[in-house]
Amino acid sequence: MELTTVADDLLVAHDGARVIRLEGLAPATTYLLEGLAATTLPRPAGQLLCRVATVNDLHFGEVECGRIDDHPDGPIQRALPGEAPYPETMNCGAIAEIVALDPQAVIVKGDLTADGRPEELAAFAQHYGGAFGDRLHTVRGNHDAYQGQHVYAGDRWIELPGVAVALLDTVTPTETNGMLTPAQLDWLDAHAAVSDRPVLVMGHHQQWIADTEDHQSANDHRSEGYFGLRPDPSEALSAVAARRRSIVAYTAGHTHRHRVRHMPCGVPSIEIGCVKDFPGTWAEYRVYEGGIMQVVHRVSSPAALAWSERCRHLYRDFGVDYETYALGALEDRCCNIPLR
DSSP states (O other): OEEEEEOSSEEEEEETTEEEEEESOOTTOEEEETTEEEEOOOOOSSOEEEEEEEEOOOOBTOOOBSOOTTOOOSOOBOOOTTSOOHHHHHHHHHHHHHHHHOOSEEEEESOOBSSOOHHHHHHHIIIIIHHHGGGEEEEOOGGGSTTSOOTTOSOEEEEETTEEEEEOOOBOTTOSSBOOOHHHHHHHHHHHHHOSSOEEEEOSSOOOOSSSGGGSSGGGSSOTTOSSBOHHHHHHHHHHHHHOTTEEEEEEOSSSSOEEEEOTTSOEEEEOOOSSSSSOEEEEEEEETTEEEEEEEEOOSHHHHHHHHHTTTTTGGGTOOHHHHHHOOHHHHSEEEEOO
């Protein structure tokens, strides 16, 4: 049994496709879930001002999960005959849960599609636009621009009760890794300098951060080929965060994992797992007067759990422990983000 979600008032565990959920709990209190001890998060001070939901790596149009280029190794998972396409299964499950939450904003942090084809973008717009309308704010990911497309390009400044979201377009069309231009960084710096509320910076690509466990493989050393946001713009983003105390976190997708590292100034740099496969997640941000709580939820409709359970061992033939990599640590999924 895995403890998948903790909040100030909520505990959720999964035993395969079985969900164990306790609600209406007290903050910073230990409870038992069928013998498993779990402690709720402490609640930040002050009133709850708003809730924000985020998703990333939706991959509408994808039909093979776990494939690397043209390699036959896997295991490669596909929807079975008679099943709905698995991106629809997972995203419909996430949408239903987010609708029930009724957040003030829904932020989509890229990779809406498998390849940015018109029918894939239309499927995204139908599902998410139809559910959330003007509350939906979207930026592209690398998968949405491999053919040089510019749909959902550009940065966005979103002001909400108690928080501002700076949604950055980190994409270089036709490339896998990410970039921020000096003009984008100046835009962020200028907005953060005058913001009267905490700023959550969001984008698709995760930061390169020196001197962390991230750099144990040759591919992760300082290089223009780094899989995420390239080193120079990553360090420039850290410099803006160090200069502007309104910035409280950077949160991204792209890696299909849950992880928190920290910039040199101490600001958390967060990665949120994908919607489309294991464990199949979306993130909630509860904005209080005294801090922001990140709560990662596993999509728990029966169809979504059936699919995501089949994806626990993706990339096993390549020696990858995807189950551990993707799920990450509980404290990286569910945590409080302090104000500065």
